[in-house]
Amino acid sequence: MSFPLPADHALDRYGRVLRRRVLVLAALTVAVFASFCFDLVLGPSDLGVVDVLAGLVRPESLSRGASVILWDVRLPYSLMALIVGAALSLAGAEMQTILNNPLASPFTLGVSSAASFGAALAIVVGVGIPGLPQSWIAPANAFLFAFLSVLLLQALARLRGAGVETLVLFGIALAFAFNALVALMQFLASQEALQQLVFWSMGSLSRGTWENLPVLAVIVACTVPFSLNASWKMTVLRFGEDRARSFGINVPRLRFASLLRVSLLAATAVAFVGTIGFVGLVGPHITRLLLGEDHRFFLPGAMLTGALVMSLASIASRSLVPGVIVPVGIVTALVGVPFFLALILGRRERS
Amino acid sequence: MAERLSVSDLTVGYRRRLVIDRLSLPPIGGGEVTALIGPNGAGKSTLLRALAGLQPARGSVRLGGKELLGLAPERHAAHVSYMPQSVPARVALRVLEAVISSLMASPLPDLGRDSAAVRRRAMETLDRVGIGDLALEALDELSGGQRQLVSLAMSLARNPQVLLLDEPTSALDLHHQFRVMTLLSDLARERETVTVVVLHDLNLAAAHADRVMVLAGGRLAGHGTPLEALTADILSDVYRVRARIENSASGRPQIVVEGVTGVTAA
Ligand SMILES: Nc1ncnc2c1ncn2[C@@H]1O[C@H](COP(=O)(O)OP(=O)(O)OP(=O)(O)O)[C@@H](O)[C@H]1O
Ligand SMILES: [Mg+2]
Numbered sequence: 001m002s003f004p005l006p007a008d009h010a011l012d013r014y015g016r017v018l019r020r021r022v023l024v025l026a027a028l029t030v031a032v033f034a035s036f037c038f039d040l041v042l043g044p045s046d047l048g049v050v051d052v053l054a055g056l057v058r059p060e061s062l063s064r065g066a067s068v069i070l071w072d073v074r075l076p077y078s079l080m081a082l083i084v085g086a087a088l089s090l091a092g093a094e095m096q097t098i099l100n101n102p103l104a105s106p107f108t109l110g111v112s113s114a115a116s117f118g119a120a121l122a123i124v125v126g127v128g129i130p131g132l133p134q135s136w137i138a139p140a141n142a143f144l145f146a147f148l149s150v151l152l153l154q155a156l157a158r159l160r161g162a163g164v165e166t167l168v169l170f171g172i173a174l175a176f177a178f179n180a181l182v183a184l185m186q187f188l189a190s191q192e193a194l195q196q197l198v199f200w201s202m203g204s205l206s207r208g209t210w211e212n213l214p215v216l217a218v219i220v221a222c223t224v225p226f227s228l229n230a231s232w233k234m235t236v237l238r239f240g241e242d243r244a245r246s247f248g249i250n251v252p253r254l255r256f257a258s259l260l261r262v263s264l265l266a267a268t269a270v271a272f273v274g275t276i277g278f279v280g281l282v283g284p285h286i287t288r289l290l291l292g293e294d295h296r297f298f299l300p301g302a303m304l305t306g307a308l309v310m311s312l313a314s315i316a317s318r319s320l321v322p323g324v325i326v327p328v329g330i331v332t333a334l335v336g337v338p339f340f341l342a343l344i345l346g347r348r349e350r351s
Numbered sequence: 352m353a354e355r356l357s358v359s360d361l362t363v364g365y366r367r368r369l370v371i372d373r374l375s376l377p378p379i380g381g382g383e384v385t386a387l388i389g390p391n392g393a394g395k396s397t398l399l400r401a402l403a404g405l406q407p408a409r410g411s412v413r414l415g416g417k418e419l420l421g422l423a424p425e426r427h428a429a430h431v432s433y434m435p436q437s438v439p440a441r442v443a444l445r446v447l448e449a450v451i452s453s454l455m456a457s458p459l460p461d462l463g464r465d466s467a468a469v470r471r472r473a474m475e476t477l478d479r480v481g482i483g484d485l486a487l488e489a490l491d492e493l494s495g496g497q498r499q500l501v502s503l504a505m506s507l508a509r510n511p512q513v514l515l516l517d518e519p520t521s522a523l524d525l526h527h528q529f530r531v532m533t534l535l536s537d538l539a540r541e542r543e544t545v546t547v548v549v550l551h552d553l554n555l556a557a558a559h560a561d562r563v564m565v566l567a568g569g570r571l572a573g574h575g576t577p578l579e580a581l582t583a584d585i586l587s588d589v590y591r592v593r594a595r596i597e598n599s600a601s602g603r604p605q606i607v608v609e610g611v612t613g614v615t616a617a
Contacts, residue, residue: 007474010486014447014470017487100440236456238442239449239505242435246403247509248428248457292489293443294452 021297024290028304032082035311039078040070042315072210080208080216081314081328082307084269087220088276089283089306091265093299094227096284097234098255098262099164105280106266109153109171109259111146112277113178115270116201118145120185123200124193138200139212139271146267149174154256164241167255203276203329205314212272219268223261224303230254231295238293278333279309282340289343309336353381353543354415356402356513361410363394363401370397371569373410379562381512381543384535386550386560386577390590394569395549396436399515402547403433414513414545425457432511436518436549438498441491446482446501447473449490453505461510476508479538481530496522503531507538513545514538520555528552532559553606557581565589578604587612 040052047055047066055062055070062070091106099108107113118141122128128137129144153174157167186194233254237244241251269276283306284298291301309332317331358376362369371394379385387395401408404419404427412419414430444452450473454462462468477483482500485493490501499522506516516535520528532548532555539546550556556563556577563580565573573585581604586594591612597605 006483007471007478010447010477010483011470011474013487014445017445232452232455235444235448235452238444239439239452239502240435240437242400242405242433243439243505244456245405245424246428246431246433246435247453248425250424288443292445292448294448 021291025297025301025304028301028308032304032307032311035308035315036078036082039081039311039315040074042318076208076210076213077205078311078314079213080205080273081310083213083216083220084205084273084276085279085283085306085308085310086303087216087265087269088280089302090224090227090299091262092280093284093287093302094234094258094262097237098258099168102285105277106262107275107277107280109167110149110175110178111263111266112270112275113175113182114149115142115146115267116182116275117178118142119200120182120197123197124185124189142271143267146270147263149178150259150263154259201274202327203274204327205273205317206325207273216268216272219264223264226257227261227299230258231299234295235293274329276329276332278336279306282336283309286340286343309339354512354545355380356545357413359411361401361408361412363397363406363408370394371401374569374571376564376571377574379545379547381545382539383561384539384546384548384559385562385564386548386556387564387566388550388553388556389566393566395566396517398566399433399517399547399549403431403515405433428457429460430511431513431515432506432509434502434506434516434519438495438522439502444490445486446488446490447477447486449501450476450504450508454508459509473508476504479534480504480507481527496524496527499523500527510542511544514547516548518549518551520550520552528555553581557604557606581606
């Protein structure tokens with residue numbers, strides 16, 4: 001028969017939907033790469049596109065100074081933007097699904113407050129894990145506290161049957177408690193420590209170095225396979241806990257595993273670059289508008305979108321005020337909001 | 352031979368409230384549609400959730416010779432499919448994807464993860480439910496009734512031995528109510544499925560169910576064919592209404608409510 005049956009027709013159209021999504025992912029990848037290159041080229045010293053590309057392939061083609069600028073200043077900064085953006089956006093996407101709340105972000109349950117407290121302990125009181133080099137004490141503390149706070153959260157939620165509402169309420173309580181502790185530290189801190197603490201909590205990519213970058217990259221690389229592996233289960237969880245459980249999914253376990261991944265990603269990101277809030281909220285939203293909530297596309301899409309938003313923010317952070325690098329945490333929202341608004345308005349028009 | 356579902360000594364409750372206390376039911380046959388009716392708060396949803404393995408319960412729920420209570424979630428889901436009372440939230444997925452996701456959530460013995468077969472099964476189910484033309488629509492742009500049909504398709508697609516549906520017709524128009532109930536009878540006969548449907552529309556139950564169970568206060572207040580179970584006395588006891596039962600030519604009773612009885616001692 002040459003005339004297609006309606007069912008085949010629908011399946012064909014679905015095939016096209018899937019192909020279109022692959023194309024969107026590819027386009028995002030290209031955009032991320034373009035933004036990354038632009039980010040590398042941008043800056044006060046006049047390194048052109050050609051110089052940069054040549055310098056990346058053959059570092060010896062650059063002068064000593066130019067090579068230092070490219071390899072030790074710009075590259076870690078720009079790479080950090082990509083990885084942090086991808087990590088936070090992925091963490092936000094998972095958080096929104098497991099908490100069934102589009103307003104959730106990686107920091108909803110107090111991860112960043114706990115991290116700030118850990119850092120404050122290191123900076124103000126000097127308490128930290130013994131045996132670490134000086135520059136690692138604050139990040140290590142931040143990570144430790146962020147991670148412990150999630151374990152504490154899970155233990156508390158277990159006591160009460162692990163419903164989502166309970167989890168969120170405990171998370172909010174934890175965030176308030178840690179915020180109060182940080183405020184107390186700030187109140188007690190010396191002028192110098194206070195300044196250091198404030199700067200620490202203002203997210204900045206300048207802290208990206210060849211030492212901490214690989215750590216974050218490895219953590220992202222280790223968590224992503226687990227996220228992707230859970231993508232069908234996460235998709236079904238969108239239909240509610242009962243529905244997911246009736247399909248044989250162990251929802252508390254799924255949620256805990258996801259929460260561990262989220263906290264690992266968020267805690268590491270906070271530890272190295274401070275709190276960068278907006279991308280974890282808005283990255284997933286942009287992705288949802290572009291790709292829908294089939295988590296096979298949604299999760300990788302969120303990583304790419306996050307990387308793109310952060311990379312654009314990184315560009316803006318260095319070009320907003322000439323000669324000054326504005327902390328990227330401040331800039332992210334400035335860049336992300338118009339982008340976000342455009343998408344929402346565009347969607348309204350279509351429907 | 353169709354397997355039967357036997358419930359005995361079932362006790363289900365919430366944190367501070369026992370809803371069902373040592374309930375035993377007559378065996379629920381495969382290949383026929385059993386309507387579960389009863390007033391608000393009677394424990395219908397609670398019973399269904401317990402049968403679906405979602406609510407901790409004591410006692411015994413056997414499918415043929417196999418005990419279902421306490422089975423690991425994934426094993427349980429291979430036999431039983433459940434449709435929650437609430438219409439699904441607005442999720443950013445296409446209708447077809449929703450059904451596909453319900454097939455991919457946990458592996459099904461007869462389907463596995465072959466994506467072409469999964470897609471075909473999902474599409475077939477949508478066609479049978481009568482919403483094949485919505486396959487590519489966005490779930491968050493559907494009406495409440497349409498979403499309820501999608502939710503039904505998600506449960507039916509898994510082709511279970513036991514199908515538990517909590518008010519699958521509550522948001523549907525007359526056409527779709529009739530269509531869904533006929534589909535359930537057909538599927539039950541084709542696949543010998545144990546089908547338990549919670550309904551509030553007694554005439555729908557009377558017209559389409561093979562058996563009716565009346566639940567009130569967590570106890571069985573009556574059961575049998577629609578004619579046996581839907582009597583004026585039972586309706587008066589359970590629903591506190593004055594009802595007239597008319598026998599239609601088809602042999603199915605018709606319920607006409609003429610008024611409510613005064614507030615009872617409860
Ligand atoms: N999550 C819960 N926690 C505590 N009690 C509950 C909960 N859900 C239901 N109940 C109680 O259990 C009893 C039975 O509720 P259930 O939902 O099973 O009734 P139902 O027969 O399905 O009613 P309806 O026709 O309104 O859907 C009610 O008294 C209700 O208050
Ligand atoms: Mg109910």
